[in-house]
Amino acid sequence: MADKTKKFDDMSIWDLFETDMNKEVEGFWHKVNKKIKVKLARAGGANLSFTKAMEEKTREHRKRGGAFEGDNVDVELATDLMKQSFAETIILDWKGFTKKDGKPLAYSPKVAYELMVSLPDLFNELRDAAGAAANYRIEDIQDDVGN
Numbered sequence: 001m002a003d004k005t006k007k008f009d010d011m012s013i014w015d016l017f018e019t020d021m022n023k024e025v026e027g028f029w030h031k032v033n034k035k036i037k038v039k040l041a042r043a044g045g046a047n048l049s050f051t052k053a054m055e056e057k058t059r060e061h062r063k064r065g066g067a068f069e070g071d072n073v074d075v076e077l078a079t080d081l082m083k084q085s086f087a088e089t090i091i092l093d094w095k096g097f098t099k100k101d102g103k104p105l106a107y108s109p110k111v112a113y114e115l116m117v118s119l120p121d122l123f124n125e126l127r128d129a130a131g132a133a134a135n136y137r138i139e140d141i142q143d144d145v146g147n
Contacts, residue, residue: 019136021046027092028136030129032122036096043090043130053085083123087113090130 024042031037041047058081061074091112097105105111116123129135 015138017133018138019045019133020138024136025049029095030126030135032096032125037094038091038126038129039093040126040130040135041090041092042133042136043086043127045133045136047089049089050085053089054082057081057085080117082127083116084113086123086127086130087116091126 019042024046027039027041029037030040041049043050058078061077061081088109091107091109094107094112097107097115099105116126
């Protein structure tokens with residue numbers, strides 16, 4: 001494990017790239033701001049549920065003549081299926097989410113999907129955070145690398 005007193009340039013390859021497989025599956029709390037947090041499993045790595053969900057959702061579209069055959073990729077459909085899979089397997093919980101009227105918004109995969117559709121930039125931020133291996137490192141080196 002990394003020595004927290006090490007500077008980024010002095011870290012070994014293991015310090016820089018070894019991830020916590022439990023954290024990849026159980027998630028970490030991504031801060032959107034001081035009051036809004038989202039618990040995210042990793043999109044990849046040890047968390048195979050996202051990959052399995054995408055495989056299942058795209059299976060029928062990968063058949064001959066389907067929406068994902070060759071150069072015939074339906075980008076809108078692919079994005080929607082990714083949002084569905086993301087909401088079902090990557091977003092695990094949240095804190096501080098409210099409806100437009102300010103009332104609390106309880107977490108559920110269905111509501112998470114609806115938010116990903118309504119707020120595509122939120123989806124982009126969470127997708128980037130869930131895909132960043134640095135968020136699942138054994139040691140937290142984010143402050144030293146400027147994240």
